[in-house]
Amino acid sequence: WQKMLLLLLISSAFVLPWAGAGEIIGGKEVKPHSRPYMAYLKIQVTNKTATDRYSCGGFLIRPDAVLSAAHCVTVILGAHNIHDEEQSQQRIRAKKWVIHPNFHREGHVNDIVLLKLETNATINAYVRTISLPRHNEGVRVGTECEVAGWGLTSLERRKTDVMMKVVLEVQNDTLCKPRFRKYQRQSMMCVGDESRRKSTYKGDSGGPLVCNKKAHGIVSRARKRHIFPEVFTRVSYFEPWIHDQLRRFALQELPASPSSQ
Known part of the structure; x- marks a missing residue:
């Protein structure tokens, strides 16, 4: 079985057990x-014959999450x-993580x-949280949103060490539904x-789609050799699940009562 190494670094790098896709092109x-x-999420997967390394993006929604x-x-x-040891960087281990219980790799x-961090990030000029949309808060078709990341910058697999950004437009769901199996509008x-x-493109997965200063989407999937359109996870749909997990994290941190010891 594959062994996975997990290490969390804020506004810097972080690694999960499954590889993603996504780089900034154009x-x-x-x-x-x-x-x-x-x-920045770094992913290292080791099996009997080799060690594969991947990268993804992510975003801080609370000093510990x-x-x-x-x-x-x-x-x-x-x-x-990401290849410099900048003084601004914070490297924090992930204490635990919760994958959505109904996640399916097929169709993402x-x-x-x-991710729950082992310690709180220090909030300063270089590390801050971003707001999430309310439950089922929508974004109109045609809205211009921004994505940032450290992924590949061309289909020819050109790499970048510095964070890149791109502006993308929210499209009608009817554009994606026939092109992606298991596409779910909600x-x-x-x-x-x-x-x-x-x-x-590859390496940008997990990063936020920022619309109106909120993280409305998460880079999820695209078709091979096709850079348009793309599918993002709709954060507002999962807002109740996110807050439920954050409450669970908080309860797990409470000291046990004398009667329970």
């Missing part, structure tokens, strides 16, 4: 540390150049995971650039 470098909610895609888990916060259905978002010049 985007541009962000102003350093202008997206302080971003997390990160959201990402379930198919992606070390976490680094406060990073701009319910593609969401919540829990997924159809997004992309109709000119086919901009996209996320």
